[in-house]
Amino acid sequence: xxxxxxxxxxxxxxxxxxxxxxxxxxxxxxxxxxxxxxxxxxxxxxxxxxxxxxxxxxxxxxxxxxxxxxxxxxxxxxxxxxxxxxxxxxxxxxxxxxxxxxxxxxxxxxxxxxxxxxxxxxxxxxxxxxxxxxxxxxxxxxxxxxxxxxxxxxxxxxxxxxxxxxxxxxxxxxxxxxxxxxxxxxxxxxxxxxxxxxxxxxxxxxxxxxxxxxxxxxxxxxxxxxxxxxxxxxxxxxxxxxxxxxxxxxxxxxxxxxxxxxxxxxxxxxxxxxxxxxxxxxxxxxxxxxxxxxxxxxxxxxxxxxxxxxxxxxxxxxxxxxxxxxxxxxxxxxxxxxxxxxxxxxxxxxxxxxxxxxxxxxxxxxxxxxxxxxxxxxxxxxxxxxxxxxxxxxxxxxxxxxxxxxxxxxxxxxxxxxxxxxxxxxxxxxxxxxxxxxxxxxxxxxxxxxxxxxxxxxxxxxxxxxxxxxxxxxxxxxxxxxxxxxxxxxxxxxxxxxxxxxxxxxxxxxxxxx
RNA sequence: GCGACUGUAGUCUAGUGGUUAGGAUCUUGGCCUUCCAAGCCAGAGACCCGGGUUCAAAUCCCGGCGGUCGCACCA
Numbered sequence: 289x290x291x292x293x294x295x296x297x298x299x300x301x302x303x304x305x306x307x308x309x310x311x312x313x314x315x316x317x318x319x320x321x322x323x324x325x326x327x328x329x330x331x332x333x334x335x336x337x338x339x340x341x342x343x344x345x346x347x348x349x350x351x352x353x354x355x356x357x358x359x360x361x362x363x364x365x366x367x368x369x370x371x372x373x374x375x376x377x378x379x380x381x382x383x384x385x386x387x388x389x390x391x392x393x394x395x396x397x398x399x400x401x402x403x404x405x406x407x408x409x410x411x412x413x414x415x416x417x418x419x420x421x422x423x424x425x426x427x428x429x430x431x432x433x434x435x436x437x438x439x440x441x442x443x444x445x446x447x448x449x450x451x452x453x454x455x456x457x458x459x460x461x462x463x464x465x466x467x468x469x470x471x472x473x474x475x476x477x478x479x480x481x482x483x484x485x486x487x488x489x490x491x492x493x494x495x496x497x498x499x500x501x502x503x504x505x506x507x508x509x510x511x512x513x514x515x516x517x518x519x520x521x522x523x524x525x526x527x528x529x530x531x532x533x534x535x536x537x538x539x540x541x542x543x544x545x546x547x548x549x550x551x552x553x554x555x556x557x558x559x560x561x562x563x564x565x566x567x568x569x570x571x572x573x574x575x576x577x578x579x580x581x582x583x584x585x586x587x588x589x590x591x592x593x594x595x596x597x598x599x600x601x602x603x604x605x606x607x608x609x610x611x612x613x614x615x616x617x618x619x620x621x622x623x624x625x626x627x628x629x630x631x632x633x634x635x636x637x638x639x640x641x642x643x644x645x646x647x648x649x650x651x652x653x654x655x656x657x658x659x660x661x662x663x664x665x666x667x668x669x670x671x672x673x674x675x676x677x678x679x680x681x682x683x684x685x686x687x688x689x690x691x692x693x694x695x696x697x698x699x700x701x702x703x704x705x706x707x708x709x710x711x712x713x714x715x716x717x718x719x720x721x722x723x724x725x726x727x728x729x730x731x732x733x734x735x736x737x738x739x740x741x742x743x744x745x746x747x748x749x750x751x752x753x754x755x756x757x758x759x760x761x762x763x764x765x766x767x768x769x770x771x772x773x774x775x776x777x778x779x780x781x782x783x784x785x786x787x788x789x790x791x792x793x794x795x796x797x798x799x800x801x802x
Numbered sequence: 803g804c805g806a807c808u809g810u811a812g813u814c815u816a817g818u819g820g821u822u823a824g825g826a827u828c829u830u831g832g833c834c835u836u837c838c839a840a841g842c843c844a845g846a847g848a849c850c851c852g853g854g855u856u857c858a859a860a861u862c863c864c865g866g867c868g869g870u871c872g873c874a875c876c877a
Binding site: 300730740748 | 850870
């Protein structure tokens with residue numbers, strides 16, 4: 289599938305219209321950092337609000353906001369510090385890079401070389417005369433690859449801190465307070481949306497792999513002896529496409545199409561809660577415009593799973609730019625994290641059952657990458673429409689996602705039409721809509737500009753507005769127009785953004801493109 | 803991190819050891835304009851950064867930074 293054009297087109301529009309662009313551009317940029325512009329921020333926030341609607345508000349789950357800079361103790365306990373340190377060595381002849389500790393283990397039969405530290409690894413590499421396993425060339429001095437950002441807390445001699453590589457740890461370290469605030473009832477969930485940082489070795493493809501990005505994460509805590517999910521029935525009929533561990537091992541191409549109910553019943557998905565969130569996740573992506581056939585859940589093989597996980601499904605989306613990409617991980621984190629923090633802090637985080645026994649809650653985690661979703665929403669919504677004169681870019685964002693909901697413009701900028709349009713614009717703003725006013729260039733140009741940032745409705749003030757108070761609404765998707773009276777505007781806008789059909793708003797006065 | 807290719811107005815691009823660095827589009831002001839990037843006039847806006855070679859570098863060389871692709875990595 290060669291569609292490099294799609295990506296290039298989108299990047300070009302993104303920069304030109306202000307969705308996003310590389311950060312620190314005036315100083316030459318650094319890979320892995322992106323700045324969102326006005327319409328990009330609005331789109332991203334709308335997606336975030338939608339996620340909260342699907343994963344948090346309807347269930348009455350908790351939210352927290354935890355620091356980005358963390359005590360090093362958090363990641364010592366969680367296992368991240370141990371798992372983030374890697375000694376990498378590259379070949380001076382062929383340039384290939386290797387895990388230095390793994391090469392030593394292969395050559396000497398030693399185990400857990402990594403835990404011996406950097407000096408030992410460098411010494412062992414020399415003493416054992418380890419060469420490049422591919423071409424036999426001389427290996428360069430190994431360097432520490434730390435994919436967590438480190439920082440200093442306090443001006444002098446302060447404590448070492450780390451920038452969080454996931455938001456999840458905040459939900460674990462604050463579990464006890466949240467549990468108590470929830471009047472010690474379980475199951476319940478805590479979520480957090482926020483920036484996380486990973487010092488990626490090689491960030492690529494714009495927002496696909498960033499060093500600083502936004503995660504929307506939720507940790508659902510439950511009792512492993514009572515693992516049922518009270519909302520499973522709401523999504524159990526959802527059909528999802530799954531590639532199981534078995535299928536992944538035999539490299540099956542076609543995903544299994546199966547209902548959530550069956551997937552849980554057959555044990556393909558280990559817990560009801562994970563099944564539930566996979567169902568919710570499918571619906572959430574549909575609400576962003578991604579149809580079911582371009583979604584799938586792919587199981588991680590044991591070796592590729594994180595140190596904390598007993599089962600993980602990536603939620604993947606098929607894009608035109610990059611093929612199948614991961615937009616979320618649905619992980620079964622078991623009691624790994626709470627146990628780890630209990631051990632590290634000495635604080636008891638166990639929960640009391642009615643029968644007097646205690647247990648450490650198990651955790652199901654859906655974790656969505658907001659930057660990738662923002663790109664996916666753009667790509668999904670994007671259409672390049674051929675007109676007799678040229679190509680027009682249109683973003684068919686769902687109404688709830690569009691950066692601006694309404695644009696207001698005069699048909700021409702004379703005879704008082706601009707002034708009238710400004711009063712309508714004020715009215716629309718005071719009704720609470722995200723709106724924009726435009727009187728530059730010709731009317732066609734203004735419509736084109738709005739299509740290119742995905743504004744679903746355009747209000748045009750013309751001479752009949754001046755004479756009879758009748759204005760026209762234009763539909764972004766069909767370019768059709770209906771006429772309504774200016775007094776009806778608040779009512780009509782409300783109806784439209786509640787989901788009313790465009791044509792139901794008023795009398796059709798123009799078909800698309802006329 | 804390694805290799806190949808690559809970097810010119812906001813965007814897309816022409817160009818080359820000596821150019822007033824050209825065009826398109828966007829954009830700004832004016833004129834015009836009764837519905838899909840119309841037209842006319844005027845304006846604004848660029849050689850990624852740092853060294854080197856040279857009488858002269860945007861052009862050639864080296865390094866950095868960015869981008870695309872491949873390898874490795876993606877806890």
